[in-house]
Amino acid sequence: MRKVLLGFGYLYQINFNYMKRILSLMLLACFSLQAQEYFPNNDDISAVSHITRVIKNANIVTSPGKMITNGTIIIKNGKIEAIGNNVTIPKNAVVEDAGGNYIYPSFIEPYGDVAMKTPPRAPGSSVAQYDEGRKGYYWNDHIRAEQSAMNFYEYDEKEAQKFIDAGYGTLQTHLxxxxxxxxxxxxxxxxxGTNAERILKQESGNFFSLSKSRQSRQSYPTSLMGTLALLRQTHFDADWYANGHSKTKDLSLEALNAKKNLVQIIEAGNKKNVLRVDKLGDRVGKQFVIVGGEDSYEMIDDIKATNASLIVPINFPDAYDVSNPNLEWFVNLGDMREWKQAPGNLMMLSKAGITYAITTKDLKSPAELMKNLKRAIEYGLTEDQALAALTTTPASILQVSNMVGTLEKGKLANFIMTSDKLFEDDTVIYENWVKGSKHILKDRTTKDIDGDYTTTIGGTTYDLAIKGKGKKVTVKIDSTTLGSKITYDGDWINIVTTQKDAEDKAYTRFLATSENEQLTGTAYLTNGNEVRFTAVKAEETKDESKSKDEDKDESIAEMGTMTFPNIGYGSISKPQEETVLYRNATVWTNEEEGILENTDVLVKDGKISKIGKNLSAGSARVVDATGKHLTSGIVDEHSHIAIDNGVNEAGHNSTAEVTIEDVVDHEDINIYRDLAGGVTTSQLLHGSANPIGGRSAIIKLKWGYKADEMIYDNSPKFIKFALGENVKQSRYQYGVRFPQTRMGVEQVFEDYFSRAREYANSKGKSDFRYDEEMEVLLEILESERFVSCHSYVQSEINMLMKVAEKHGFRINTFTHILEGYKVADKMAEHGAGGSTFSDWWAYKYEVNDAIPYNGAIMHSQGVLTAFNSDDAEMSRRLNQEAAKAVKYGGVSEEEAWKFVTLNPAKLLHIDDRTGSIKKGKDADLVLWNTNPLSVTAKPEITMIDGIVFFELVRDLRFRESIKKERQQLVNEMILAKNKGMKTQTPKKKDKGLYECETIHW
Known part of the structure; x- marks a missing residue:
């Protein structure tokens, strides 16, 4: 007998099921208190008892696609003793009847952080250098390979229970x-269990990421390219250290080497980073298991080509609330498509044959797992594929298939019992057995009481609707809904109601049991009376002609439009090379022939095939260029578009080890916008945060192609240097890094070139340490890599030319160079080119002496002169920038046009391929509606390597198709909201436009 609080009173009841449960818990407590078997035992000399448990009459799914019908499973010492149909049940075993319920292997979480104590965040602001308190470890504080999960282990039953409730039995965790x-x-x-019983492997995998440590304020790296460079150098150093060359002890590198035989797992994130870290792995000789790729469907062939196994989050985005048209435009088409297409990612991975496991990472709770998996199944993922991604595949990736993942003799008794097939809509997980310990999630003996009931008490009729597997109850008197709550206590059902708007709340309480489709019990009324009642369940109306399976919608959800790239203005198919004849154009050759009137140009096999009059078209597409102007594509010598996660690696005063090629963003809409402005080639430069910056990427703006396909093959090698206010941090509030003066900038160059020469002398020695930064600086000294230097003030321009000459090389290009007119003769003598702005000045102190005649003066003194953008908006109008050389300085139109075409191509050492219209050169061409130097000029066609990447008439079609597709997706999102699906508020997402000074900390 016990008392139960209901409303404002107590009820005494006897419930034998409850007593049985208490005895069971007491028994379990006794077992959990049992000391380990080899501990000294001074109290009990009896033998240790090991209970054998048996579950029979179950549909046992042993692995994806394999099921034992009406099977039996025997559990002993936390493992499966036997499993099958013809299994002999041992004497004295505790036997449970599954009653036809289903048993599946428990799920495996391959990328958790459960049971990890979060270390405190390092105090203070970012600093440039290594924490002196970490002597004996790697020079960079964000390399913490020595960390062991055991040192942060603190089991949290509450957090673990969330995973247990979701069906998980095993979890790989790390800090x-x-x-x-x-x-x-x-x-x-x-x-x-105990911690000793829970820990299956103390060292299960070796982990990496692209995110810095909260335990350090060391500033380096400040960018994605810096992070990738750091990971490369760390692995180079680990190999060097392993060969015994270090004179000092490094616990981080020792740990990295000691753990190299573990599974190597790196968190990447999006599809582009998956490719980046796989490329990193190739460079350092590792095949990473990669966490990320929830958007792999957009680059599925490239992901497959990596041969990497993935651990994939399934945090699908919610629909946007686009009911307000003013907010709708905050959502770009790419994000709308992501909502529509992301649930199809797992299907696409499976179809491509890519090995992947599922992680709950990024989900608010593991409870969301099944909801998202069922959405994925709607997109064509099979149930066996979903189960494999939760069981056999993570077990294989983690190299623990001998323990978990399937239900076989000798493996851990980790399994769940469900009411039906796992992925059915109404399926309930009743129990989760972990190492033979049963965790009851929902009592499977509890009757199904869902339905609509009616009862009359004291002349008042109550309508009760119980739903959600008995989790929710709605109570009505006539049409008035009462506040209500339902709870269970063994076989007893407790319902408490109150009128929601009543000033003085009074509660009606129902205490009942369920039998024969009825609720029978006692109602405790607001006046204190107790009345017996019976609530009768209404008969369900069913279409008997349809089976359960026929009621299900088996149609596969459509992923909708996919393009290259998969955002607005992408093409349905990857743009392909064409044979094209431009007929009767005004051709600006940039060669000795000058400007040719009424001339034809034939493009074939990606090259300029013929130039002349009345050329034969053959099977070529003919473009009537009468009255129009055909030019070579614009070359932007200095751009910062199409770069991911930081244009500056600002953590050190020299970052020659980083390269923009690692972080080219092939999906940047500015690529398409530049094509619409006639740009075909851009040098993507590192910013100007440090004297010696990173290496550049020279790309063709091949919209719809991946990053590696954009980068020039056999690309000339360039690096960014910088002078002036930015590098000495004169305008940074917290600038603490050396140098702080212009004379300090000079010393940086002297120091690093001296180090590079010493490095060269160490090559060939037995203890030689490969240093990527020094390798790049050595390329400069050996004139294998060209320098493009951010510059303004004449004194510093002079200084750097002298430093270069002292060390035996030349500065290739001074970019910005707004005081170039003061030292043009010296630049010409040195052999340096100038890539400048057309008419910028006075935007900071060191450009107060800038004049718009700068370009014309440098050109007149024999300096190879170009105009650049340094700005995503200006790069779309470089044709008009070139025209300013005509206005300021009287440069001829032909020569002015070369400022944005042939001259920058020469500065980049690609003029043998582009920059002019000449037979045999790459077909990088632009057809303008009028003279390209006119403010009314617009490109009608922009072609690269004989492939049309922008066409004005196609652009108009794009705009119409985008409008139509947006409206369709808006309709679907509104429908989703009306169905009660969760939505998110539209928020404007701006990637932001990089310029020289942009720094991400």
């Missing part, structure tokens, strides 16, 4: 902190 994070551990999610 999610740092770029090199150390090893993880594999634990069993057993809230009934």
């Amino acid at each position: 999610h902190d740092g770029i090199a994070r150390g090893n993880g551990m594999l634990i069993a999610l057993d809230n009934e």
Whole structure:
């Protein structure tokens, strides 16, 4: 007998099921208190008892696609003793009847952080250098390979229960902190066991990421390219250290080497980073398991080509609330498509044959797992594929298939019992057994009481609707809905109601049991009376002609439009090379022939094939260019478009080890906009945060192609240097890094070139350490890499030319160079070119002496002169920038046009391929509606390598198709909201436009 609080009173009841449960818990408590078997035992000399448990009459799914009908499973010492149809049940075993319920292997979480204590965040602001308190470890504080999950382990039953409730039995966990994070551990999610029983492997995997440690304020790296460079150098150093060349001890590198035989797992994130970290792995000789790729469907062939296994989040985005048209335009087409297409990602991965496991990473709770998986199944993912991604595949990736993942003799008794097939809509997980310990999630003996009931008490009729597997109850008197709550206590059902708008709340309480489609019990009324009642369940109306399976919608959800790239203005198919004849154009050759009137140009096999009059078209597409102007494509010598996650690696005063080629963003809409402005080639430069910056990427703006296909093959090697206010941090509030003066800038160059020469002398020695930064600087000294230098003030321009000459090389290009007119003769003598702005001045102190005649004066003194953008908006109008050389300085139109075509091509050492219209050169061409130097000039066709990437008539079609597709997706999102699906508020997402000074900390 016990008392239960209901409303404002107590009720005494006897419930034998409850007593049985208490005895069971007491028994379990006794077992959990049992000391380990080898501990000294002074109290009990009896033998240790091991209970054998048997579950029979179950549909046992042993692995994806394999099921034992009416099977039996025997569990002993936390493992499966036997499994099958013809299994002999041992004497004295505790036997349970599954009653036809289903059993599946428990799920495996391959990328968790459960049971990890979060270390405190380092105090203070970012600093440039290594923490002196970490002597004996790697020079960069974000490399923490020595970390072991065991050192941060603290089992949290509450957090573990969330995974247990979702069906998980095993979880790989590690400290999610740092770029090199150390090893993880594999634990069993057993809230009934001890830590000794839970820990399956103390070292399960070696972890990396692209995110810095919260335990350090060291500023380097400040960019994605810096992070990738750091990971490369760390692995180079680990190999060097392993060969015994270091004179000092480094615990981080020792740990990295000691853990190299563990599974190597790196968190990448999006599809582009998946490709980037796989390329990193190739460089350092590792095949990473990559966490990320929830958008792999957009680059599925490229992801497959990596041969990497993935651990994929399934945090699908919610629909946007686009009911307000003013907010709708905050959402770009790419994000709308993501909502529509992301649930199809797993199907696409499976179809491509890519190995992947599923992680709950980024989900608000593991409870969201099944909802999202069912959405993926709607897109064509099979149930066996979904189960494999939760069980066999993570077990294989983590190299623990001998323990978990399937239900076989000798493996851990990790399984769930469900009411029906796992992925059915109404399926309930009743129990989750972990190492043979049963966790009851929902009592499977509880009757299904969902339905509509009616009862009359004291002349008042109550309508009760119970739904959601008994989780929710709605109570009405006539049409008035009462506040209500339902709870269970063994076989007893407790319902408490109150009138929602009543000033003095009074509660009606129902205490009942369920039998024969009725609720029978006692109602405790607001006046204090107790009345017996019976609530009768209404008969369900069913279409008997349809089976359960026929009621289900088996149609596969459509992913909708996919383009290259998969955002607005992408093409349905990848743009392909064409044979094209431009007929009767005004051709600006940039060669000795000058401007040719009424001339034809034939493009074939990606090259300029013929130039002349009345050329034969053959099977070529003919473009009537009468009255129009055909030019070579614009070459932007200095651009910062199409770069991901930071244009500056600002953590050190020299970052020659980083390269923009690592972070080219092939989806940047500015690529398409530049094509619409006639640009075909851009040099993507590192910013100007430090004297020696990073290496550049020279790309063709091949919209719809991946990053590696944009970068020039056999690309000339360039690096960015910088002078002036930015590098000495005169305008940075917290600038603490050397140098702080212009004379300090000079010393940086002297120091690093001296180091590079010493490095060259060490090559060939037995203890030689490969240093990517020094390798790049050595390329400069050996004139294998060209320098493009951010510059303004004549004194510093002079200084750098002298430093270069002292060390035996030349500065290739001074960019910006707004005081170039003062030293043009010296630049010409040195052999340096100038890539300048047409008419910028006075936007900061060191450009107060800038004049718009700068370009014309440098050109007149024999300096190879170009105009650049340094700005995503200006790069779309470089044709008009070129025209300013005619206005300011009287440069001829032909020569002015070369400022944005042939001259920058020469500065980039690609003029043998582009920059002019000449037979045999790449077909990088632009057809303008009028003279390209006119403010009314617009490109009608922009072609690269004989492929049309922009066409004005196509652009108009794009705009119409985008409008139509947006409206369709808006309709679908509004419908989703009306169906009660969760939505998110539209927010404007701006990537932002990089310029020289942009720094991401």
